[in-house]
Amino acid sequence: MWKGKKSGPLTRRGRKREFPIRAADYELLEPIGDGATAVVRRARCRPLGGEVVAVKIMNMAQRAESDVQNNASEEVKTMIMIDHPNLLSAYCSFTKGETLWIVMPYMAGGSCYHLMKSSYPKGFEDENFIAFVLRETLKGL
Numbered sequence: 001m002w003k004g005k006k007s008g009p010l011t012r013r014g015r016k017r018e019f020p021i022r023a024a025d026y027e028l029l030e031p032i033g034d035g036a037t038a039v040v041r042r043a044r045c046r047p048l049g050g051e052v053v054a055v056k057i058m059n060m061a062q063r064a065e066s067d068v069q070n071n072a073s074e075e076v077k078t079m080i081m082i083d084h085p086n087l088l089s090a091y092c093s094f095t096k097g098e099t100l101w102i103v104m105p106y107m108a109g110g111s112c113y114h115l116m117k118s119s120y121p122k123g124f125e126d127e128n129f130i131a132f133v134l135r136e137t138l139k140g141l
């Protein structure tokens, strides 16, 4: 049973497009990533003309430790406040039963880690590339 803090649904303020906070408004498509207690799926937002998004669905019942649950809430709050082109933000989040849904922009190229691995499968050789990634990461931080 999820007994963690259940803050209400969260949305980004000041956005022109309001992302709905109802699971029924999202058509779930194929899984694009997963972990021990979360799955990330591509989805379409029905009220916004089928706009493609990524939805991370976290099973809070499986996240036994309450501090882990609170970390999830903190992760969502931070993601919704983020406003930097180098960082992945969240459009909104809400709960459905014992799951926490985080709606995000869909990154078709995958994570920075995946991009780095596919470009340099044998490790980094190019110092300019390393400097570029570090500089852009630090800008985001």
Ligand SMILES: Nc1ncnc2c1ncn2[C@@H]1O[C@H](COP(=O)(O)OP(=O)(O)OP(=O)(O)O)[C@@H](O)[C@H]1O
Pocket: 032, 033, 034, 035, 038, 040, 054, 056, 088, 104, 105, 106, 107, 108, 110, 111
């Ligand atoms: N917005 C997104 N767009 C496209 N793919 C994504 C998106 N978010 C996550 N993914 C994919 O799903 C995988 C798992 O995402 P998740 O957020 O669970 O990763 P994580 O940050 O490594 O996990 P954790 O938060 O448990 O440490 C990512 O490695 C990535 O491939």
